Structures are given as structure tokens and as C-alpha cells.
Amino acid sequence: METIPPLQKPKRKFINLDSLVWYAMEIYDLPISKISIYRAVKSGSLPSTKKNGRLLFRITDVEKWIEGTSEKMGGA
Template sequence: MSTILSFEKPKRQFLNLESLIEYTQQIYDLPISKISIYRAVKSGSLPSMKVNGRLLFRISDVERWIEGSSEKKEDA
């Protein structure tokens, strides 16, 4: 007797650069430029990974980065 395994496709957890820009625009209504993202990656405030020459961003890291950026502006 054979058993059939069913797997669910995991929810998308990573965004590429273009998807990150769209995500921040749609979810947070923030127009973020590529330059701003590259600066955040270079400074270390936005964690990323490079796979096959493409930057990928974990959605949870993006949310923390945005929330942290808004808290800094409120404190100023």
C-alpha cells in the first residue's frame, strides 16, 4: 500500500530588489528607491543575502527595518 504525501508550497519569505520596492509601496505606502536600499544594505541596517548575483531580503527583516526607521524619525 502506497501513501501519498502532500506538501504545501511555503509562503513567500524572500523578496528580490524589485519585489521589495513594490512591497514597501503597497504595504506601507513608502516610495523607497534602489539607492536607499543599497545604502541600507551597505550600512548593515537592512540584512540581505546574495544568491546567484541577486540580492534577496527576508520579509521579516524588511518589516523590522521599516519599523526601526519609523521609530528613529519619531524619536527625533
């Protein structure tokens, strides 16, 4: 029988948009849409950078943003 390894935080410093959606759902059990992420970037509440036309997010910034978002939604 195959064992499934426990979920771990990414070892990278930056993640892309799709990875951020997955990260929020799998690690924090918080369903966040791409639209919500774009709005957070536009409002300045979620810092990001662009490289080759792709949005990239620093893991530490994402964690702070998710923790703030989950508190507003009544989460942990």
C-alpha cells in the first residue's frame, strides 16, 4: 500500500498564481479565487512581482495575506 506524504509548505521563495490558489486551499483550507487574488494585488494588500508577464508572490507575503484573510472570514 502506498503512503501519501503529509502536505508541506513549498521550499521555493516565490509561487505563481495557480500555485497560490492550490496553496491556500491545501495548506490553509481556504478557498480563494483568482479574481480575489487579482483584487488583493490591485488594492496593494498582497504584494507581487511580475516576471515574463507572470505574477509571482513571495511565500512569506502570501502567508501574511492568507492569515489576514482567514481572520476576516472568521477562520483560525
